[in-house]
Amino acid sequence: MAPVLLDHVAALFHAVPGRPRDPLILSERALREDPDEPGTDKVQCMTPRSIVHLFGLMYGELGLVGCSSHSGRRTFGTRAARRVVEAGGSLRDVQQLLGHRNLSTTQKYIDGSEDAKRRLV
Template sequence: MALHKQAKILNERQEKAVLSSLQSSTYPTRNTAMFLLSIKAGLRAKEIAALTWDMLLTPDGQLCEAIQLRNTASKGKQGGRVIPLNKQLKQALNQLLEESRPEHGQKPVILSRRKSHFPAHTVVNWFADLYKSLGFEGCSSHSGRRTFVTRAAKNIIKAGGSLRDVQQLAGHTTLQTTQRYIEGDSEAKKRIVDLI
């Protein structure tokens, strides 16, 4: 099987650069939420585009503690999953909620400038333009997702979990797929060998 070129993961410096640049964008609240849905929740472009407020809100209109991603918004029959909200993402979504004031739960979270659905291919192009403008070669709409999975894998033991938890957060059907997303770390390998 040939190796496929994967989207590069983002380091913390790059993440901060993206967040800083988004503050001066035309739609800073929406754009920040879109970026954080990728890097802090591991959502695919399709999932960002398909995310509706009813997957995020309680019946009384408050933001939930997790994204309730349905299969229909994801990939395949078992792509739906529950993703706890990262604090930074929750703050961005609360701000977007205040600005959006959705009148019904089926309304998309990410809207175009015409206040209509933001298609998946537009999300892909938005990320491509963002990373290109910052000079991040090899980055794509999948970079945030790969960063999320890699960071989760590196920290899951500290949280008392296992790689199976990372698999479920990513919505992968097999651990093998999850493992392909995880970027190795040469320094960590050196530290592990020294511990043996």
């Protein structure tokens, strides 16, 4: 996670009261009265479709073309793969961080680098 993003997430955790299992991002309809306990609110998680839609709106407002809710995950995978050797790890570590069962799935996330290829040769 980029340091600036980590700072903002940490600030959000400190500024907004909640429980550790509460969702990080809430929709406008996230709070619903708990039918089992009238008078209390039950936090509803956003659906995957709602999160994809939210990312689409944010990218659109920022003028970012070609981005998706999944592109951040892909960028993380590529950057982690490039830095894993420096950290003393392997692609297996990146695979585990991404939660993939098969290394072949992880390989699809990793973009090559022409500069790295030149340096290797």
